[in-house]
Amino acid sequence: MEYMGRLITDDHDRDPLYFDFDREFDDDGDVEGFDGMLQHIREVTSDEDEALRLLTQKVAEKFVWYNVTSRKNNCLKDNNDSRCVKPLETSEMRGNRDHIPFISKKKRSDSKKKSRSYFFSSVGRTTRAEDKIVAQRKQKKRIRGIDERGEGAKRLTGKKKRKVEKVCLKKLGFDQLDFSDEIKPLISWQEGPDKDFKLRITKRLFQTDMSDYHDRLSMPVNQIKDFEGFLNDEENIELAKPKSETKGIEVELFDLTGASHIETMRLRKWDMNTSSCLMLTTSWKSVLNKGVLQENDFVQIYSFRRNENLCFVLIKMEYMGRLISDDHDRDPLYFDFDREFDDDGDVEGFDGMLQHIREVTSDEDEALRLLTQKVAEKFVWYNVASRKNNCLKDNNDARCVEPLETSEMRGNRDHIPFISKKKRSDKKRKSRSYFFSSVGGTTRAEDKIEAQRKHKKRIRGRDERGEGAKRSTGKKKRKVEKVCLKKLGFDQLDFSDVIKPLISWQEGPDKDFKLRITKRLFQTDMSDYHDRLSMPVNQIKDFEGFLNDEENIELAKPKSETKGIEVELFDLTGASHIETMRLRKWDMNTSSCFMLTTSWKSVLNKGVLQENDFVQIYSFRRNENLCFVLIKVCDGQGCRDGAFGSRSNIAN
DNA sequence: GGACCGGAACCCAATGATTA
DNA sequence: TAATCATTGGGTTCCGGTCC
Structure with missing residues (x-):
């Protein structure tokens, strides 16, 4: 373990990766990060080896992730930038592609925030021209998609997909962090040993995983460890059944993110064209509702068998999310690297470390592993070992009461260095939460x-x-809150004659112009993801004369045989914009609804309509085609305030 | 008890990112 | 550059609960 010698002999000359922790954790500075970490670890374990392991892990996570991931957008890409004096030559690192970035120490002081270089290439720093080219390419791709996919294509909204910052778990070695032995006793099953306890997946939580309405956790099969040995024959057969013939496998989820609460969930397998996903469905949102998990957090899922039944345990690899989202408020262990590598200070530590690693390996994976290891060594050993003579275990708010003896470190194993928590603000302490801790x-x-x-x-x-x-x-x-349209008289307000000329059709008279429904906009009508406007059949005026025979036949078809009727919607809430939509009829047990789908959200996006607003929809025919006009009658507040009726008319 | 809104549950195609 | 993969989120169905 190279350079460990320094930490005992204090011979910095032997250690080109010397990391100045005296400066990093100045007594006068913010010591929250390290102290908090120590204190927490003292709370979760009395085993010193274990504590050291946890501390190492935490430090490595913090340091590496902060430097490698969250700052990658600042990586140097421009050789003309004065800050990028010595861009890392590709030949130095890995042929033509990869390199470990390097910044001249002398140049960094000019504007450190811009110039700091880290692992991985920069991301998303395109020019306007580049953006335009990319946009055009995407547009072409969308149009091509329409042509190539034809009728079957469902979605081509042109909505830009959210860009998700990618993180390679394998490169960072986090997929290998296995806490099976630590978690197993936490399950606390008294009636017999659990079998086959094993890490199955290390996973980042994406937006869909966090979505209430999806209510599922996806586990891509090719990320699952030992998938072949994961399920028994019976389970494999069940999951291989067509969706219509199986409800999946009932499994138990032990959720260590929140007091070991158990959820009964279902495991399903979704086979896609070229890959498969295991999905944990049903009650996943109960886990989310605890509020512990956030988007971009990393979790691990372990499987085991209890009485032959398949069970899972979920743990959160806490604070990873911060390092991607850069949300420091979520991270009481926030590590201020801007201060640590002060312009005026000695920047040898980090750059020196990078430079050394560049010298010993040209493989980036190996370099990253070395960096992780070095940082953890330096950080932990400095704070745990080299400070042992000053470390305390005192609850009386003295910072140095009892030196930590070597025997305590390796013998009794019940001491973790400690600095008084009174140095820490209450605010910070309250917000703290750590690995495996209960929540709320x-x-x-x-x-x-x-x-x-x-x-x-x-x-x-x-x-x-x-x-x-x-x-x-x-x-x-x-x-x-229910509102009675009839009592308010809204259902009788007919503006047909007023609206008709606004449609401004010059090529012939529109026919059958008629009010069809007066409707209040409910939450589902306003929902982007539902993208539909519902019109209950029993609220539609003259329903019998509404559609022609052909349309009635089309709408009466089973859902699998019809896409509904194409209609035009004139939206008078915003400059007579026209949307091409589809009219469908949904028959329910005791009633039916018409639904205007596709592009309804385009109307909503104008921002004119609000939940609880009252709208009217008129229908007419142009060249025999069914068309609609939407107008806003009044907003929800207007109804309350008497714009179209008195407050007393509002039903209770 | 019926009507129907709200939203849970589900499927899977589109699309960005990565790899070959 | 093409192929592949993983993720996102659009689209659909229908159950639960509330209100009339």
């Missing part, structure tokens, strides 16, 4: 009661609704 303000008893209540509700739901029951989340439904 609830006690264990409260958690247990809540878990029992939810469990009872789940069981009751199954009993009452039987096999077909899909949902029983226990989430309280939003209460919607």
